[in-house]
Amino acid sequence: MTDDIVKTVRGFISEHVRDTELTDDHDIFATGSVSSLFAVQLVMWVERTFGIAVQPTDLDIENFRTVNDVVRFVASRQAATPA
Template sequence: MSEYLEEVHEFVAQHAGGQRFAEDEDMFAAGRINSLFAVQLVMWVERTYGIAVQGDDLDIANFRTVADVARFVETRLGTDAAVAS
């Protein structure tokens, strides 16, 4: 899948007591992370990948699963790269 998947897995596991989620597991529904983590996750994505997460980006669909986060990063970096060139 995404080249960012493992990095997202590692970050999430650090904040979930070392437990890894399945790529498509809803991290919030599982009850092992909370809304504060959602803020930390968004900030980590911004800091790690240089992405400004704004407005419509803050849709839970972009951050619900590890795969969703990796796909969001991949999409945004692809879009940003296309705009920059």
């Protein structure tokens, strides 16, 4: 399941990264690889794609900085959601 999340997140982020090769630990915000507007787009995409609600307390850049951060965040929210 996590491999599918990694592929999905990597695919979405790689469509928006400028002038760099994306690795799963590449900090897309610190390096200026994406615009600040992308943060909002990323949060909305995560909610839509994975069917999870991102709460105000989740809006920490540490949850969205890298592919691996997004994957960890999504996996943690999916694990916390009752089936």
